[in-house]
Amino acid sequence: MARVLMKGNEAIAEAAIRAGCDAYFGYPITPQTELLEYMSKRMPELGRVFLQGESEVACINMVLGAAAAGRRVMTSSSSPGVSLKQEGISYLAGTELPAVIVNIMRGGPGLGNVQPSQSDYFQATKGGGHGDYFPIVLAPSTVQEAIDFTILAFELADKYRNPTMILGDGSIGQIMEPVELPEVEPKPPPKPWALTGCQGREKNIVRSMYLLAGPLEARNIILQKKYREIEANEQRHTEYMLEGAGVVIVAYGTAGRVAQTGIKKARDEGILAGLFRPISLYPYPKDALSSLTDQAKVFLVLEMSAGQMLEDVELVVKGRVPVDFQGWLGGRVPSPTEVLEKIREMADKYTS
């Protein structure tokens, strides 16, 4: 397969097209706008739907309509815009509609800045909108992963009839890297529940309202059962130099990528450090992380936030091993040297 140089945002758009995305609805916001621009050119060329909506609120509800009509559909935005989409994501979850949402995170809160950040972890992985629900969340650390996970996101969304999010940061969106674009034969499952017109069958209704406590509870029990199934089957992570590592870094996305360079430098110095990098942030890769508590002397959580994934790590580790943390809050990617210094500190404190 030929390698091509692509920007993260454009690579995600092309991957979505290859995954059989029938419709895209979006609104410009830095640092994800190239995704929208790419779609505006390519989707009409392919005879597919592109629409720039009047707001992120409108776009996510257009997504809901297209998903209800049985099509593969995507929207993308960045942090403030994704906040606006939370209403629709809750309805997608409540009505069990498959859709892919891309969040190329920027610094917050409020308008923050347009630099890379990971401070939407809570919003992405704990539901984000109202009600008891979880979107599936995948976190790429390279442009190639952004492509692969986007294709996977469409599959998982359809498989579980659930909103699925690509959670990248401004760095993933803006960076250019050589990538391989796989040929995909999209095979969406049959969607007998979709709104297509009721010819030859009973009418279909797409709804999330259940006025009485009993029916709503029954509905929520069904949803929760699905989330347990997702948690059992879809935990994903990758590891780097974990052999013999006493200092186990836990970091995802761009922070994980930088940590890898820091770890290599630490290993050159003889420090036994390694990386556990979650790929699925929901479901969190609890089982694999938990199994590392026998070997780890310390878990060092690195995030471009004030410490959000940190809470999930602490929930898994349950006090069996110390958990330490360093975060970067300005909308900034840490340098490998900063990571190396922190690893040295951890080695001194916990392994000597």
Add this chain to the structure above:
Amino acid sequence: MPEGKIVFKQPEALEDVPTHYCPGCTHGIIHRLIAEVIDELDLREKTIGIAPVGCSVLAYHYFNFDMAEAAHGRAPAVATGIKRVRPENVVFAYQGDGDLAAIGTAEIIHAANRAENITVVFVNNAVFGMTGGQMAPTTLPGQVTTSTPTGRDVKLAGYPMKVAELIAQTTGAAYVVRRTVTRPKYIRSCRKAIKTAFETQLAGLGFSIVEVLSTCPTNWGMSPLEALKWLEDNMIPYYPLGDYKVIDEVEALA
């Protein structure tokens, strides 16, 4: 013996179930008109409806065709999403005045201005019905509601929103009219307008909307008959019935 001929029956597009609407509420009449038109145009099997948030949220239990529920005010966006990926289907949104004229103003204006090829039936009863009779954007000056206990003070709460007039200003709208259903002649005229709105969509002419002045006896604190009279005496002068925008291509359909 001569064979019997059916001259009147329940529309197939309407389920044979009791509705939850209050006595004297005109939602029932408007549902019926939509169902009759859908039957007449033989559209039931290709229609996809959108129910709003408000009293008519349960419309999907009453209409007998595919339907989606939308978040409050978002029905035009949901309809847009459906219609864009299924242009072969007939897509309409049913919205109340809180839904369309308050929280959903952005979605309705932009759907109209994009010439989105959908149909909207907009039920204006000058009040938030489902939540118990609070002020809507369409509440008349001086009108008492549970959130304007001394009457709507326009200096404080602004002015009633004239939706048909507003939508008529958008370049993309093809058919914009206001009707009511307080008496048989108005009901016939409303039915005709709903039919024209669907025909506008079938001909691919763009956005169509029928605003229907409607009663809410329960929240207005009136008997059904008093409510019909109050509507005619107070709402029609502020919200005149009529055609606000009918493009030539729609005129030519008649």
